[in-house]
Structures are given as C-alpha cells and as structure tokens.
Amino acid sequence: MKDTEEIINALLKFRDERDWGQFHNPKDLALAINVEAAELLELFLWKNHDEVNKEKLKEELADVFAFAFLLAEKCGFDVKQIILDKMEINSDKYPLEKSRGTAKKYNEL
Amino acid sequence: MKDTEEIINALLKFRDERDWGQFHNPKDLALAINVEAAELLELFLWKNHDEVNKEKLKEELADVFAFAFLLAEKCGFDVKQIILDKMEINSDKYPLEKSRGTAKKYNEL
Amino acid sequence: MKDTEEIINALLKFRDERDWGQFHNPKDLALAINVEAAELLELFLWKNHDEVNKEKLKEELADVFAFAFLLAEKCGFDVKQIILDKMEINSDKYPLEKSRGTAKKYNEL
C-alpha cells in the first residue's frame, strides 16, 4: 500500500472512532488547516529559525498535514497527483530562465 | 520508492532547477504554508461548500501540501511518522469515551 | 464624532451601497480577516522588512482593519473598550517583572 494511503487510513480510523466525520465538511477542514498553520507559525514568532523547539515543530506540522490529507480525502483527490499537476502549472508561471535565483512572484517576473 | 518520497523528490527538483533553496528557511516556509492555506480558505469565503470551484480547490490544496512537504524535508522529518506520532499524542488528549460525537477541544472535555 | 465611529460609518456605507450585509455573518467575517492577514503576510514572504512595498503594505493592512471593524460592529463591540479590556487581562498574564525584555509566551514565563 502507498504510504499516503496508509496515512489517510490511519486518520480516517482516528476520526471514525470518535464519530467526527459529521463535523468535517470541506469549509471547516479548510478553516482547520489555517488554524493549524498559524499554530505552526506561532513557533517562529519573534524568533529566528534556530530558536524553535523541534518537537513542537513536528507536532504542529503534523496537524497541518492531518487536515490537509483529510480535506484531500473528503474531495476525492489523489495527493501525489494534485501536487504533480500543480507543479506543471507552476512550470508555466515560473519558467526556468526568468525565475532562477529570484523570489519574485510570477506576476512580477 | 514510497510515494511521499516521490513527492519530495519532485518538489526538490523543481526548487533546485530555480535555485530557490536559498530562500527556503524554516520560518519563511511556515509563512508560505500560511499564505497558501489562506488562499485555500478564500475559495470558501462568503460561500457554502458546494459552491466552490473544484479545480481551484485542487490547486490551492496542492500548494499547501507542497510547502508542508518542503518544510518537513528541510527539518529531516518523515511525514508518515510525525503524523502517526501526533495521533498517538491526540489519543491521550481525546480519549474515545469523552470525545465521541463532540467537536469540543480537549481542554473543554 | 469619534474617529473609530467615522471609520465604521464609512465601511457600513460602502457595504450597504453594494448590499453586502447579507454575506457578512460573523464566521465569514473572521474568515475574511484571516484571508486579508495572509495577504499582508505574503508581502514579507522570502524577504526582509526593508524590502517591502510600502503602498501595498498600507492597502493590505487597511483590509485587515476593515473586516476587523466590521466584525466588531456586527457583534456590537466598542473597539477601544475591547482593546483596553484585553490589555488588563494581559497585564495579569504578563506581569512587569517577569515579562520585561523577553518574548516568551505567558505559559513559559
């Protein structure tokens, strides 16, 4: 079994044991991703990278992944496929010769 | 090869072809996750779930995943492992008998 | 008239001329604040402070304020009062002698 499938299966088992599927509509899952992303961000607030607690970083990043996987599953998306598809789109937005070595956004290139 | 590894390899290739690794410190990667999470959220703004454009949803969710995988790679985390570890922590915070069927946070159970 | 009232009146006039009040429920206003906050944050992505476009900063910060004022109005809050009240709560969380010169969160002091 693919490991993205194993991840999703584990998350669904956890969710269903608690009967939480009823709350997991796409809008609230998108909210949850934002809430978890901000908890991850808070670890870096007023700090440099090297001052961040690595155990907490693991936990907060895991929370972001968890809700992202749950939203993907809810919408029937294949995680690897949507990432590869988006990279193809980004290849057009960020052609090699224009984007190399610059952090500019595509509309400023 | 595991599919999480394939995802990360594809992302690193895309990044390195553009020489973007120099910008990808953990703090800015956490920022990027937040920026992408909010673009995902914006699709739902003033709307119900069923009114959301599914193609855009795929793209925005893919962006969240991309920076989450890049941050995991930067920190040397195994994505499946940190998610499984976090679920174990959450099992203690949300014991079955207390958390079943309620959306309450663990500190309100 | 107080200038916070003038701000709110101008925002309500803009909203009502477009008949947007129907969309402005508290949950979506909170979403909108997050979306605008992330657009503000994006200005700083991969950058230092001094590289940020000041005109865009003005605009994005104004958007955060706009939805924050609209949510305050929707809930019947007096903006000055809730800020002063919160500072009183924070005075207890961050007593002078413990919090001076440190960026630690109250639960780590």
Place this chain on the structure above:
Amino acid sequence: MKDTEEIINALLKFRDERDWGQFHNPKDLALAINVEAAELLELFLWKNHDEVNKEKLKEELADVFAFAFLLAEKCGFDVKQIILDKMEINSDKYPLEKSRGTAKKYNEL
C-alpha cells in the same frame, strides 16, 4: 485626542513597560496578526455563529486589533486615512452596478 490615538498610546505604554519594542519589527508584527486572526477563527471551527463564546470573541478580536494598530504605528500610517484610501481603490474595483448583491471577487465580476 482621537480615540485611535488613545488606543495606540495605551498599546505603546504596555509595550514599552515590558521593553518589547525590540521584538516588534514589521515582519513579526504581520506574523502576530496572522496568529491572532487564526485564534479568532478557531472560535468558529466546526461551529455555527450562534455557538461562539462572546467573551472569547471580544478577546481574540482585540488581539487582532492590537497588533494591527502596532504595525500601523510602526510604519507611520494613519489608520483612518489608510482605510478611507483603500475604500477609494475598492470603489473602482467594485463599481456599484456590477457588485451589488453579489459576493464575487472583482476579477470575476
């Protein structure tokens, strides 16, 4: 004195008593706005509007305002002025006849 000035003065006093000005660069203030906006958002997670605790809502919205005012002050912006200026820009993006009664974004009108 204008009440936006009173708010800013109170916030600066609180900040300076704790010698926190050293941490308050614009980038981290933008981060702080995002962190607080997400704590506000979390109150609505998995919920309808009427289920939200109003006292907590006051506190979290106050935190968003506090960092927004501090960022405005740090950048030398007049809060009322930047909001009025942004509304003028938005008047062009959202002309009355096109935007009335619709929640569509300006680029979809």
